[in-house]
Amino acid sequence: MSVGVRTLAKSCVGKRLSDVPTPAFLVDKQIVLNNCQNMLKKCAELGIKLRPHVKTHKTEEAALLQTGGQKKCITVSTFREAEFFADCGWDDILLAFPLAPFHIGRAKSLADHISTFHLLVDNVDSATALAKSPIPAGKASWSVFIKVDTGYARDLQQASLYSCSLDDVACRVMTRVIGHYQHRKQMLIDCGFTGLTKQGLNANKFVAGYALFENHPNLKLIEMSQEVGKVEGVDGNLDFDRYPIGTELFLYPYHACATASQHPVYYIHKDGLVEEEWKPIRGW
Template identity: 30%
Template sequence: MRISGLNTPAALVDLDRLEANAAWALQRARELGVRLRPHVKTHKCLEIARIQCGGWPGPITVSTLAEARAFASEGFRDITYAVPLAPQRFGDAADLTRDLDRFRCLVDSEEAANALEAFGAVQGVRFAVLLKVDCGYHRAGVDPSGEEGPALAARMAASPHLDFAGVLTHAGQAYSARTRQEVLEAARAERDVLSGFAARLRDRGIEVREVSVGSTPTFAAADHLEGVTEARPGNYVFFDAFQAALDVCEPDRVAYSVLTTVVGCYPERACLVVDAGALALSKDPGAAHIRPDAGFGIPCDLEGRPLADLRVAALSQEHGRIEGPPGSVAAFPPGSRLRILPNHSCLSAACFDRLAAHRGGEVVAEWRTHRGW
């Protein structure tokens, strides 16, 4: 079936581009001398994770325990849950610790370490923990310059019920960058802050096996990753309009798009209405700090070529409003199909329970996503 035969809105994955993106990251990780542990929250899809890992169920990063369980049940044996672990999830984390070769979770406070240790002691489970460090994003993690972090690492390393595996950070501030140089600075901060922190711990005699960094912009921009053991980028396998605005990729590397149908054509008002709204594209404003007028994605024709004079101006629940010159608008009467490169592939793909994988517009597979919590 051609993609044009799909019900809309539909989530499309361009397999040629996806495989190229996956190969690029594997090669780049080799060159940088780090393990690649892709973050599967971008797609929540077993088949794509296998491609990212070079054809087998390799090490992955997840954002929910629902993802952890789904991937564990399909042979993924080495999973890091990269969100601080809430106490009511300790039981699930214990199950995953028992079931997998390696299940690691994050800790960034003494209270959490104490609670996890107490739970592990009662349950007879030794949790593998990574200390989350803040490298400037200020979302979570310990302050790398303070004394609290090393004290917490020492306390976990000495615990009989915790396996202190190392340190982890995420330079989410890269998404606030305006230039490739600013992305590079975020990448250097991510690497240098974390490897410096690991060195402080080693100076105190604490073994630090893992030094884990990760984001697609910093992975792409890093000049080197000395002192780092693994990288956890996720978005790269799809890329999106945000990454293109950050100059992390060219638009023609974006492997994910949303197929949509024109349901209203109004040349006199210089706009189209399409059936991809906020529930297909998400309301992520993308790189509005770089391109305030970018709208909610990049409209493309059915072959994936950007339509430079059209703009996704507004989204409501199931309606998308695309604006452009009357002549360009008139070229897409109701029933016409467009593809939209969303601002944020991860949030868009999570709107769908199926992804349609295609080569050159021919659908070759439909893959399930593992949504929910």
């Protein structure tokens, strides 16, 4: 391979997780499937129409699990997501992002293209501009949701609220130890803020530092540069012999949406093997 020549990343399907380059965004598909089936079952029992949000993963593969295989009735957070799913044959799409008047042209193109497209408004100016705009082709009117602030939280935050357990969290960021700095009682990992984000510092009872280390509650991620993380012991002590260079560690991200957005591919695994690779849509 020539230096400076752009090459396509090789697939890791069929490889062990130990062969995956780090930092890597890992997804346990069985946990995702269990979560989706539980939600579908609960909504069916309650007689509620489920409209799952796809903004965390931005993939058709995960969206199909959320909807039980039906290509309809989803929520997106960007126009690019809406356009991607519409181009893939999805219908009944809600763009859950506050509409501004300069969005209306792009919104009409989408509404002209699929049977049911919904917008969200949170102010009178946007609602007035929309009311003055041409109605999409074949529609009686614009379909509009009104945004209401109900308060929300994410991921490890959900676990701290007991709305789920850590066993229900399907994603991890895999990283490796790349350095020992015994004089300052720190080790380095190859995951900086571009692989995790800086959200979540000491945010709840689960997190000491920026993220929770799976099976290593004695560790805390205290600081990150772009590509490197600094790790210390929770009690100030660190057993370097336990973590030789190259040791694989797994992080629960504080905010899965933000962390997933840092990665161009998700490694879908089972029993230590990569079974699939999901590639999210990007852009706005």
